[in-house]
Amino acid sequence: MTSGGRATDLYRAFASPPFSAPALAAGGRGTRDINGENADGVSFSGRNNSAADERERMAGNRPLHAAAAAGAATAPPPPPAAGAAPRATGTGAPPPRVRGRDPVIDGLRGLMVLVMAVDHFGGPLTRFTFQPFGFASAAEGFVFLAGLVSGLVYTRFLGAPGHTLERRAFARAGKVYRYHIAAVVLLLAIGLCSTRYADYYARRELASQSPLATLGYALLLVNQPRLLDVLPMYVVFFLALPIALRQFAAGRARLVLAVSGGLWLATQLSAPPLLPAAYGLPPCVMLTDFDYRAWQLLFVAGLWCGWRSAVGRPLQPSRALERWALAIALPLFLLRHFGPAPQTLGLDASLERAWLAWLRMLDVAALVVVARMALRRCGRFVEKPWLADTGCQSLPIFVVHGIALYVLDPLRWRITELGWVAETGGALLFAAALVGFARWRCSRERRAAAATAAAG
Numbered sequence: 001m002t003s004g005g006r007a008t009d010l011y012r013a014f015a016s017p018p019f020s021a022p023a024l025a026a027g028g029r030g031t032r033d034i035n036g037e038n039a040d041g042v043s044f045s046g047r048n049n050s051a052a053d054e055r056e057r058m059a060g061n062r063p064l065h066a067a068a069a070a071g072a073a074t075a076p077p078p079p080p081a082a083g084a085a086p087r088a089t090g091t092g093a094p095p096p097r098v099r100g101r102d103p104v105i106d107g108l109r110g111l112m113v114l115v116m117a118v119d120h121f122g123g124p125l126t127r128f129t130f131q132p133f134g135f136a137s138a139a140e141g142f143v144f145l146a147g148l149v150s151g152l153v154y155t156r157f158l159g160a161p162g163h164t165l166e167r168r169a170f171a172r173a174g175k176v177y178r179y180h181i182a183a184v185v186l187l188l189a190i191g192l193c194s195t196r197y198a199d200y201y202a203r204r205e206l207a208s209q210s211p212l213a214t215l216g217y218a219l220l221l222v223n224q225p226r227l228l229d230v231l232p233m234y235v236v237f238f239l240a241l242p243i244a245l246r247q248f249a250a251g252r253a254r255l256v257l258a259v260s261g262g263l264w265l266a267t268q269l270s271a272p273p274l275l276p277a278a279y280g281l282p283p284c285v286m287l288t289d290f291d292y293r294a295w296q297l298l299f300v301a302g303l304w305c306g307w308r309s310a311v312g313r314p315l316q317p318s319r320a321l322e323r324w325a326l327a328i329a330l331p332l333f334l335l336r337h338f339g340p341a342p343q344t345l346g347l348d349a350s351l352e353r354a355w356l357a358w359l360r361m362l363d364v365a366a367l368v369v370v371a372r373m374a375l376r377r378c379g380r381f382v383e384k385p386w387l388a389d390t391g392c393q394s395l396p397i398f399v400v401h402g403i404a405l406y407v408l409d410p411l412r413w414r415i416t417e418l419g420w421v422a423e424t425g426g427a428l429l430f431a432a433a434l435v436g437f438a439r440w441r442c443s444r445e446r447r448a449a450a451a452t453a454a455a456g
Contacts, residue, residue, distance in 0.1 A: 104375065107382035109145060110390030110438070112138040114431050117401045120227055121430050122412070123423030134332040135342075135351045136364045139230070139290075140298060144368060146234070147299035150241060151306020158249050166242045173238035177221075179399050180231040184218040187225065187406055196410060222281065227402040229288035236292055237299045244300060248307045260300040267293040267355045294355040298364070317369055325369035332363045386435050393438040401434055 115138040119130045131137050157165040188211045191198045217223035221232040247256045281287075308314050317325075335342070342348045350359035390397060415426050 103383040103385070103388045104379045105145075105149065106388035106391035107384055108391070109142070109394055110387035110392075111382055112142045112145070113390055113394050113397055113401075114387075114434065116142070116398075117431055117434055118427050120401065120405055121427045123415075123427045124420045125424055125427045131336060133367055133370075134329055134336050134363045135360050136367050137353070140356075140360075140364045141367075141371075143230075143295060143298045144302040144364070146237075147302025147304075148306040149302075150238075150299075151245070151303040151308075152310045153306075154241060154245055155249075155307050155310035158245060165245065169238050169241045173235045176231055176238065176395065177235045179395060180221075180228065180235065181218060183228050183231070183399050183403055184215060184223070184225065186403060188214060190407065197407075217281075223286055224288040225286055225402075225406075226289070227405055228399065229286075229290060230398070233288065233290050233292055233295065237296065240296075241303065244303055245307060248304065249311075253304060253307075256300065257304060260297050264294050264297040264356065264361070267291055268358060289354055291355040297356065297361070317372070322369055322373055325366040325373075328362060328366035329370050332359075332366075386439060389442040390435050390438040393441050396441065397434050397438050400437060401430075404430070 115129045118125050119138070129138075154165060154169065157168055192211060214223055221235060224232050244256050247253070305315055339345075342351050347359060350357050351363075353360060356364075415422050
């Protein structure tokens, strides 16, 4: 199948039933999800996976790309007991099916991770990478995509016996939690071993001078260092994911969306400053830049879209809706790049990122629809193997990028003094290093999978 065909397949994840592909012959080959976990046999393309495809993949000629899931399992759910009736996965909907891979999803996820890394590194490139299409950054797209693919992946566990869905989701939350704690411990250790870093981290509120308090609040998911604060947010989202999916399957999707939207609205009406003192917390605590009460709406909306597609009832935006999306996104794109600063128009509060103010949220929704339209024609540009491999390893890549920037930041001014060429080159080199690390991990996993297959 051509790359343009695969892009159309990803488009169908939003717009048409994507169930033309059978289950993978062996039930999955140890592929990876949005956080580096197995997502065996899960895809969003609807492509047929022939035995030749599998042999080529195992031989290493094709990259073992990830499904961009925010948590998936290491094996298909066990079949129901003999004579037991299958459990429903949605009101009047067919059961979800296990499907093949889609490199477009992986490429999108990898692209977003790299854009976030360049934005965090800083320099002239951020003029082109931060909010390039309007007032929506890569973080918003990444959270929505995490919800979308979580719905596609986890819906298959709704029909599994017992609490398989909960176990899978909680295992994912546990892994992200361990990455969060490991990153905080490592940064504290660096601060304790170096006076230079201790002083710097104290200014960044990592508070190496009180490591036990800092670590204690990190264990409670209260202390959330900058550049890594998305990890605690995902822990919370994964813990709540089974509740939302089971309500979707029970026919109460409108209730879930209403609760999620109401929580977002309440945040707009009463959003406090994200400062420790506002909550009576000590100065050693660093709060997130993301207000969970607002950002959960992106995840829940994506989860709903993914669930609908998984059960064979995908959303199909009308032509009128697509025109409205363009009518919203285009003026905001022009304002972002060619218009006056939002502050001069009194729009800064309406575009606030921390709690996803209403105009920003509207722009994000419009850009999701526009992106769906663009994938029909341009999806081949994001399904590059190096992007997909980066998407495969998004969790370790995200953690490594955050730790690396904490290590580099005290010396960052030296790069700035060398001029814009050095800053641009530094950002590109940083992104290339992350890609190299991701490809090395994927190559190692492919070799391990091939050895396992040969031994079996």
